[in-house]
Amino acid sequence: MRIDHKYILEMIEPNSHVLDLGCGDGELLSLLMKERNCRAAGIEINEKEIYKCVERGVSVSHGDIDSGLADYSDKRFDYVILNESLQEVLNPEKVIAEALRVGKKAIVGIPNFCNLNARLQIFFLGRVPVTEGLPYKWYNTPNLRFLSIKDFRDFCTERSITIECECAFDAKGKIAFAHNIFSEIAIFLIHK
Amino acid sequence: MSNSQFVETQYFTFAQAPNELVLKSGVKLGPVTLAYETYGKLNADKSNAILIFHALTGDAHAAGLHKDAKNPGWWDPMIGAGRAFDTDKYLIICANVLGGCKGSTGPSSINAATGKPYGLNFPVITIEDMVVSQKHLIDHLGIKKLLAAAGGSMGGLMALEWSVRFPDTLQSAILIATNYKHTAQQIALHEVARQAIMSDPNWNKGDYYGRELPAQGMSVSRMIGHITYMSERSMEEKFGRKLQGKEKVGYDFSHDFEVESYLKYRGASFVQRFDANSYLYLSKALDYFDLSEDTDLVGAFKKVNTKFLIITFTSDWLYPSYQSKDIVKAMKANDVDVSFIEIETSYGHDSFLVEIDGQSKLVSHFLNNIAKKA
Missing domain, CATH: 3.40.50.1820 (Alpha/Beta hydrolase fold, catalytic domain)
Structure with a gap:
């Protein structure tokens, strides 16, 4: 099981109704259906991934996250998941507001653009960092937004969004302290 | 199978x-x-x-x-x-x-x-x-x-x-x-196809069984249909501007382009396999439907x-x-x-x-x- 999926699974109560924005091949939703008995739905932009979702029995809609949430009424889902997809959307502020409108809670997974490795590369090499968690060059990255764990915390504070739980980790496991320096990825459980 | x-x-x-x-x-x-x-x-x-x-x-x-x-x-x-x-x-x-x-x-x-x-x-x-x-x-x-x-x-x-x-x-x-x-455009396309059939004198207000079929009208309606079933790109890929059985255009109104003879062939074969009145009734059923x-x-x-x-x-x-x-x-x-x-x-x-x-x-x-x- 992917490490991020493992930590997301830990955050989700059994028998929940879950929407995954940018659900990819449906692996996480399929796990949630099996391991947590969740009702699951996904939104995914990539046609090839849709076939895999349907194969897994995951209900999925082909479309983009930026506009896909308008179809749902308020508090329809127990959780709305934005794992590794927020940095790729055009309007993250609106997407988070929408996620918290249609979901009672949201789970947001972000790559930490200010981890130590990235900081050292900027400082010593003077170049935009390329790390395991951020493997792209400036000209081919799908990421439109570059944020750190602190940036996301500030974002939530400014909008009175409560962070219920923050889980920071790298490929080896959870990071105990100084998340913004040592972790490559963070997953937040938030509500409003 | x-x-x-x-x-x-x-x-x-x-x-x-x-x-x-x-x-x-x-x-x-x-x-x-x-x-x-x-x-x-x-x-x-x-x-x-x-x-x-x-x-x-x-x-x-x-x-x-x-x-x-x-x-x-x-x-x-x-x-x-x-x-x-x-x-x-x-x-x-x-x-x-x-x-x-x-x-x-x-x-x-x-x-x-x-x-x-x-x-x-x-x-x-x-x-x-x-x-x-x-x-x-x-x-x-x-x-x-x-x-x-x-x-x-x-x-x-x-x-x-x-x-x-x-x-x-x-x-x-x-x-x-x-x-x-159906939208106005979809209804409109059906109506053109229906009018093609109904304006054929052989259609005879739907009473043509045992007589000459409204073949011309059926054929035109099917030609319209086939255009709507393809995309601009698929027509371009299939036919382009290829000529049918000739090296140069004829400067007359016999068919020059492959796409023309394809549509005519499709139209003509439709006459053999489908009933003109059925086409009218079924296309109307489509137009009437509104969930x-x-x-x-x-x-x-x-x-x-x-x-x-x-x-x-x-x-x-x-x-x-x-x-x-x-x-x-x-x-x-x-x-x-x-x-x-x-x-x-x-x-x-x-x-x-x-x-x-x-x-x-x-x-x-x-x-x-x-x-x-x-």
Whole structure:
């Protein structure tokens, strides 16, 4: 099981109704259906991934996250998941507001653009960092937004969004302290 | 179906007086015959039946070969052993629609009251009437709940209508390249096709049986149809500006371009295989259909508890994706379980007949998962 999926699974109560924005091949939703008995739905932009979702029995809609949430009424889902997809959307502020409108809670997974490795590369090499968690060059990255764990915390504070739980980790496991320096990825459980 | 067994069309007659079928218009029609074919076997608890609906000019012959026929049924690549609609697992049923001309009761059928073909005395029928008539067939076959209903284009409308009208008799529905009501442009294209037929003097107000057929009008209407079934790109890829049997253009009005002779050929062969009045009635049924006429579209899905797979094609300008997206949106508002995909392809509306790879994967996996839960 992917490490991020493992930590997301830990955050989700059994028998929940879950929407995954940018659900990819449906692996996480399929796990949630099996391991947590969740009702699951996904939104995914990539046609090839849709076939895999349907194969897994995951209900999925082909479309983009930026506009896909308008179809749902308020508090329809127990959780709305934005794992590794927020940095790729055009309007993250609106997407988070929408996620918290249609979901009672949201789970947001972000790559930490200010981890130590990235900081050292900027400082010593003077170049935009390329790390395991951020493997792209400036000209081919799908990421439109570059944020750190602190940036996301500030974002939530400014909008009175409560962070219920923050889980920071790298490929080896959870990071105990100084998340913004040592972790490559963070997953937040938030509500409003 | 690649197996060597030939398939045969069967017939089911019902709605004998005084129990005629009451149409949406209030008019009574009976007796009614439906031509249908089945492929595969019904299992012991009758839980593996899938009903397939054909498009405007399709028929009950969806798969396999008729004896002495060269070409298989219209959706043969999708139906058969090991195919998307797997006849090793499911019983597949396909019936010619009410109003059609391939064995089911329609305007070319003999009116028992007069002993002559109905012609324009045939009552106007609707998508709802077609669906209700096929419910009689499913009841007759002893099937209480279908594993799935599936169809493209007009067939998709029927699967959609079935899911709303008989929600408890359906586990899942597959809607391909379809909509829930026709737009002005779609109605307009049908009307041009109808006018082509009705302005042919041989049409004779629908009374042409046993006489010369309104071949010219039928041919023109089919030419229009074929243009709408393709995309600009697929026509360009297939024909471009290629000339037909000549090196240079002729500077006359015989045909120069390959696309011209293709359309003429398609038009001419349509005259042989379809009834002009059926075309008028069925295209009208499409135009009349509006799932949102009594309520808004969201309200239409209130009682629906079917699981849906909805497929569209990027280059289909006749039934554009946004119409299906509206359906998806209304379903989601009702918490209906729906999957939606827009397949990238250049084949236009015809994609549902020719884009087999993607559809096969989706349909076979979707049905697998439905059958598992059944």
